[in-house]
Amino acid sequence: MELIPAPRAIEGRQEPAAAFGPGTTLWAAPGTERTERWLRATLGAALGLPLRPGPRDARDGVRLLLDDTLEPEAYRLSAAAGRGVEIRGGGPAGVFWGAQTLRQLLGPDAFRRAPVRPDTVLGVPHQVIEDAPRFRWRGLLLDVARHFMPKGGVLRYLDLMAAHKLNVLHLHLTDDQGWRIEIKRYPRLTEIASWRTRSKFGHRASPLWEEKPHGGFYTQDDIREIVAYAAERHIAVVPEIDVPGHSQAAIAAYPELGNTDVIDTTALSVGDNWGISSNVLAPTDATLRFYEGVFEEVLELFPADAAAFSEFVHIGGDECRKEQWTESVTAKTRIADLGLADEDELQSWFIGHFDAWLAARGRRLIGWDEILEGGLAPGAAVSSWRGYGGGVAAARAGHDVVMCPEQYVYLDHRQAPGEDEPVPIGFVRTLEDVYRFEPVPDGLTDEEARHVLGTQANVWTEVLEDAARVDYQTFPRLAAFAEVAWSPLPAPADRDYAGFERRMAAHYRRLDALGVAYRPPAGPRPWQKRPGVLGRPIEGPPPNR
Structure with missing residues (x-):
C-alpha cells in the first residue's frame, strides 16, 4: 500500500484479506482507550460503521x-x-499510530x-507491518500571532x-503583531494586545495594506480544549511566549513593560507591519514579575503530563534588538549591578532568569538558538533555526x-522559482528538497547526535493571511517532512x-478527502495565486550543512 510516512517493514500479500464493514467489531485492552474512542468517532464516522464492542x-x-x-x-x-x-503498541501512542x-x-x-459509500465492505491487505519512529520529537510550529487561527x-x-x-504542536502565541492567549490577571493583553488596526499585505516591502482590524485570542477554556484534544491524539502542545524581543503587542497593552526612559511607550500600538521591532522588554524586576505571572497561568493551562514533551515551555529569545537598551539608563544600571559586559549578556541574564524559574517548577525551557549566547542551564533545550550551527x-x-x-523546513518559504508562486519569500524549498532534508548534521559524534530530540517544520504566517494560504504553504511538503521525521530513510x-512521488499520488486523494487546499504538483491553481503582492525571494541556494 502507498503509506506515508513509510513504515519500517511490511511483510505479506497485498490482496484484500481482513474484512472491514458493518459487522466489524472492536475489542480494546486496558491502556488503549484513546485509540478506541478515536476509531469510533473518526474512522467509524467516516465509513458509517458502529464498530461495536x-x-x-x-x-x-x-x-x-x-x-x-x-x-x-x-x-x-x-x-x-x-x-x-x-x-499492538509498545505504549498507548504506538497503538494510536497503528x-x-x-x-x-x-x-x-x-x-x-x-460516509459517501454506506454499507461498503472494505478489505485490509493480508500483511504484517512493523513500525516505529526515527525521532521522538516530530513537530509543527503554527504561528498564530501574526495571523490568528481560530x-x-x-x-x-x-x-x-x-x-x-x-x-x-509548537504554538507561537505572542509577537509584536498580536497576543493570542487569555491571561486573567492581565486583561489588557486580550483587550488591547490581541488585535491591530490593519495589516501589511505581503512582505513588509509591499505597498499594500489590508485596511481592516485583525485579531483574536484563545480563552483559557479554548486552550484547555486544544491541549485535551491534542492529548487524545498523543500530541504535546508546547506554548511559546516570546521574551524579551518580539514583545511590542504586550508593551502596547502595558506600557510600563517597555523602555520608558528611552521612548514614550504609551504611544505604542500593536505592530501592523512585519519585521523585527526595536520595542523590547525593559530588564526590570517589574517586568520579570509580570511575566512570572503570565507563566504561572501558562503552566496551569499546559500541564506537564498531557503528552510526551509537554513539560517544555518555549520562551522565544530570538531577534532581540538592543538599541533601546543601549540608550536606557535603567538597562545600563542593571548591566553594572549584575557585573555584565554588555547588552548581549543582559539578554542572557533575562533568559537565564526564566530558565531557573521554570526549572524550579519542574518544567524545561526551550528557546531559539540565540539563547545559547551567554550559556544555558543543563536542562534547557534549543530550537536550531539559523541553520545547523546552533544545534x-x-x-x-x-x-x-x-x-x-x-x-530547509520553513514552510512559508516558496515552493518553486516561478512567478506564479503566491507572495514568494525565502529559499526555494520544493517537495523534493524537504524530502531530502536530514535533521542530524554531519560531524556529530554518536553521543552528541543523541541530543537531537528530533525535528520540526515551521509555518510562519506574516504572508499567510487565511487558512487556505496556510494549507497551500504547508502541504504537500508536510507529508515529506513527516516521512523524514518518522521513517528510517537513507542518506539524502x-x-x-x-x-515517494508515486505514494504521494495516493496521498493527494487523502488530502482531498480531508479538504486540504494543498499546492498541486503542477503549480498553483488560479485562485491560489497572489498577483502583484510583493514577496522577498532570497537569491542562491541555502548554505550547505
Whole structure:
C-alpha cells in the first residue's frame, strides 16, 4: 500500500484479506482507550460503521492491545483472513499510530467526516507491518500571532498532524503583531494586545495594506480544549511566549513593560507591519514579575503530563534588538549591578532568569538558538533555526536540540522559482528538497547526535493571511517532512524520491478527502495565486550543512 510516512517493514500479500464493514467489531485492552474512542468517532464516522464492542477473537474484529516488547511509539499491525486486524503498541501512542496506518489502508474515504459509500465492505491487505519512529520529537510550529487561527483551525491541524504521525504542536502565541492567549490577571493583553488596526499585505516591502482590524485570542477554556484534544491524539502542545524581543503587542497593552526612559511607550500600538521591532522588554524586576505571572497561568493551562514533551515551555529569545537598551539608563544600571559586559549578556541574564524559574517548577525551557549566547542551564533545550550551527553547538555542549533550520523546513518559504508562486519569500524549498532534508548534521559524534530530540517544520504566517494560504504553504511538503521525521530513510542523496512521488499520488486523494487546499504538483491553481503582492525571494541556494 502507498503509506506515508513509510513504515519500517511490511511483510505479506497485498490482496484484500481482513474484512472491514458493518459487522466489524472492536475489542480494546486496558491502556488503549484513546485509540478506541478515536476509531469510533473518526474512522467509524467516516465509513458509517458502529464498530461495536466484540470478543477478542472475532473473525472480522479489530483488536487493540499493548505489548511491552515494543518501543513506546512502535506498533505491529497484523491483518489476515478470518483473524481480523490486530494492532499492538509498545505504549498507548504506538497503538494510536497503528490506527493511523489502518486508516490509510482503508483508502481515501476513511479520511472523510461522513460516509459517501454506506454499507461498503472494505478489505485490509493480508500483511504484517512493523513500525516505529526515527525521532521522538516530530513537530509543527503554527504561528498564530501574526495571523490568528481560530480554535477550530488549530483542532483541524491537530487532526492533520495525527494523520501524519507528528506529535508536537509548537504554538507561537505572542509577537509584536498580536497576543493570542487569555491571561486573567492581565486583561489588557486580550483587550488591547490581541488585535491591530490593519495589516501589511505581503512582505513588509509591499505597498499594500489590508485596511481592516485583525485579531483574536484563545480563552483559557479554548486552550484547555486544544491541549485535551491534542492529548487524545498523543500530541504535546508546547506554548511559546516570546521574551524579551518580539514583545511590542504586550508593551502596547502595558506600557510600563517597555523602555520608558528611552521612548514614550504609551504611544505604542500593536505592530501592523512585519519585521523585527526595536520595542523590547525593559530588564526590570517589574517586568520579570509580570511575566512570572503570565507563566504561572501558562503552566496551569499546559500541564506537564498531557503528552510526551509537554513539560517544555518555549520562551522565544530570538531577534532581540538592543538599541533601546543601549540608550536606557535603567538597562545600563542593571548591566553594572549584575557585573555584565554588555547588552548581549543582559539578554542572557533575562533568559537565564526564566530558565531557573521554570526549572524550579519542574518544567524545561526551550528557546531559539540565540539563547545559547551567554550559556544555558543543563536542562534547557534549543530550537536550531539559523541553520545547523546552533544545534551543533548546543549538542556539543550537552543540550537537547530540535532541528528546524530556516533554509530547509520553513514552510512559508516558496515552493518553486516561478512567478506564479503566491507572495514568494525565502529559499526555494520544493517537495523534493524537504524530502531530502536530514535533521542530524554531519560531524556529530554518536553521543552528541543523541541530543537531537528530533525535528520540526515551521509555518510562519506574516504572508499567510487565511487558512487556505496556510494549507497551500504547508502541504504537500508536510507529508515529506513527516516521512523524514518518522521513517528510517537513507542518506539524502540515496532517498527514493520517485517512489515517494508515486505514494504521494495516493496521498493527494487523502488530502482531498480531508479538504486540504494543498499546492498541486503542477503549480498553483488560479485562485491560489497572489498577483502583484510583493514577496522577498532570497537569491542562491541555502548554505550547505
